[in-house]
Amino acid sequence: MLLEMKNIVKYFGPVQALKGVSLSVNKGEIHGLLGENGAGKSTLMNILAGTFLPTGGDIFFNGNKIENLNTKKTQNLGIRFIHQELNLVNDLSVYENLFLGEELIDKFGFLNKKEMIKKSKEVLERMSLDIDPRTEVRKLETSRKQLIEIAKALLFDAKLIIMDEPTTALTNKEIEHLFILMKKLKEHGVSMIYISHKMPELFSVCDKYTVLRDGTFIECGEFKNINEKKATELLVGKSLENEVTEEQSVFDEVLLEVKNISLLNKFKDVSFDLRKGEVIAITGLHGDGRDYLAESLYGVHKIESGEVFLKNKKLDYKNIEGTINSGISMVQRNRKERSIIKDMSILDNFSISRFVSKNKSFLINDKVQVERFDFRKKEMGIKLGNSSNTITSLSGGNQQKVIIGRCLELDTDVIILDNPTQGIDVGAKFEIYKIINALAKNGKGIIIFSSEYPEINKVADRCLVMYRGEINKELLREEFNELTIMHFATGANMEEKYE
Numbered sequence: 001m002l003l004e005m006k007n008i009v010k011y012f013g014p015v016q017a018l019k020g021v022s023l024s025v026n027k028g029e030i031h032g033l034l035g036e037n038g039a040g041k042s043t044l045m046n047i048l049a050g051t052f053l054p055t056g057g058d059i060f061f062n063g064n065k066i067e068n069l070n071t072k073k074t075q076n077l078g079i080r081f082i083h084q085e086l087n088l089v090n091d092l093s094v095y096e097n098l099f100l101g102e103e104l105i106d107k108f109g110f111l112n113k114k115e116m117i118k119k120s121k122e123v124l125e126r127m128s129l130d131i132d133p134r135t136e137v138r139k140l141e142t143s144r145k146q147l148i149e150i151a152k153a154l155l156f157d158a159k160l161i162i163m164d165e166p167t168t169a170l171t172n173k174e175i176e177h178l179f180i181l182m183k184k185l186k187e188h189g190v191s192m193i194y195i196s197h198k199m200p201e202l203f204s205v206c207d208k209y210t211v212l213r214d215g216t217f218i219e220c221g222e223f224k225n226i227n228e229k230k231a232t233e234l235l236v237g238k239s240l241e242n243e244v245t246e247e248q249s250v251f252d253e254v255l256l257e258v259k260n261i262s263l264l265n266k267f268k269d270v271s272f273d274l275r276k277g278e279v280i281a282i283t284g285l286h287g288d289g290r291d292y293l294a295e296s297l298y299g300v301h302k303i304e305s306g307e308v309f310l311k312n313k314k315l316d317y318k319n320i321e322g323t324i325n326s327g328i329s330m331v332q333r334n335r336k337e338r339s340i341i342k343d344m345s346i347l348d349n350f351s352i353s354r355f356v357s358k359n360k361s362f363l364i365n366d367k368v369q370v371e372r373f374d375f376r377k378k379e380m381g382i383k384l385g386n387s388s389n390t391i392t393s394l395s396g397g398n399q400q401k402v403i404i405g406r407c408l409e410l411d412t413d414v415i416i417l418d419n420p421t422q423g424i425d426v427g428a429k430f431e432i433y434k435i436i437n438a439l440a441k442n443g444k445g446i447i448i449f450s451s452e453y454p455e456i457n458k459v460a461d462r463c464l465v466m467y468r469g470e471i472n473k474e475l476l477r478e479e480f481n482e483l484t485i486m487h488f489a490t491g492a493n494m495e496e497k498y499e
């Protein structure tokens, strides 16, 4: 056994996040840590990483009792934490990031660049990553940055790597790459703790599981002895209602007309209509223009040609506030970078949309804001202590719910959701899909950008599949399944065109 955490208790002021949780991990094992939003997964791992001190409990590593953990001590033990939020410095090169805080010094006391570059090269090769260690980190794709974090763990000979939702910014292909790497590490005796809300991932890469619920230990076992349904029941604490997707009634009235819009080198000649009551999913592989398309519809990038009409009125896209007031709102992807304001309270993060809303009033009415927040809190099951705490005191998934709630408050005709259920647990996802369906029923038009087939399947009436910046195929509900979507997303039908 490599790690044993016993009866761990953690209070944040009056909030008890962990109520006596235990976790054991063997050498060379990938251990999945499961639980709903706010169950205590990140808190438990932050204790192991030495970021938070536990209020009570014991930790054993390699048979030795470990006390007064701090980040340095954990690193020396060979425990490495890969956060969901990237911790790289964009202005530094890859090798400088790899050795940040642990630089190699030569015998004269100077930085030993040559040795650091050499070592970096070795580790990147071991990971089959074709990256020059001298590249500036800002030039790398997000997914590559994630892999650099793992390289860092390898470089220092990690014995245990903690990965807290490492795949939220990765595409399916990159996830596969990551899994191959994890399996390779496992063969070398490295242990890993893997946190994710995506069941297929957990089942494909993990050996054992531990389930937490509301800060308590529920069960530990082997994945081979359970199925997804059972795992979901364990973490929700009940079986989910039968997942019937209601037949949607799409109205005839067209809300949004997108006509031949292009953005140089990103996407080309994209056209589609969105009707009242309709939910469209737009999917495709990373780098195929999906991200830029989503942002352009919102006005973040200036489209170079083409036009967008909302209720027959041409949009001028002068600024985001204008876009919102014309009737389009958006939940952007990558919450930490684009959506949350870290130092502000939960309530203020939620209420900030009132400043751009059409119905804005110059009198700031706190009572109304609190009421609105309470409504969304109930609707989405947001778990929190006090809404005047900073947003960062919420678990990842609960932060995301606040951001979605904020967008819904704008009450626009068209709602764009870019990777909206990132970090949200299975039960809450279900609630959010219900909200999306209800909005559509009330005549809103919704565009959801997503890579997750189960999500597309659950909410979309139509699916547009992108390939190399173009819409390769439009699939109707009865036509789409995981295979057809992959087929068109990989351009399998386009071989001749690109020969």
Ligand SMILES: Nc1ncnc2c1ncn2[C@@H]1O[C@H](COP(=O)(O)OP(=O)(O)OP(=O)(O)O)[C@@H](O)[C@H]1O
Residues within 6 Å of the ligand: 012, 015, 016, 017, 035, 036, 037, 038, 039, 040, 041, 042, 043, 044, 383, 384, 385, 392, 393, 394, 395, 396, 397, 398, 423, 425
């Ligand atoms: N710094 C903090 N201050 C106050 N409360 C906190 C803090 N960090 C976490 N909590 C609370 O502890 C509980 C557990 O949060 P934690 O982040 O561990 O959940 P999680 O299982 O990682 O959830 P998710 O899947 O949403 O990431 C939550 O109720 C959260 O609000």
Ligand SMILES: [Mg+2]
Residues within 6 Å of the ligand: 041, 042, 043, 164, 395, 396, 397
């Ligand atoms: Mg978390």
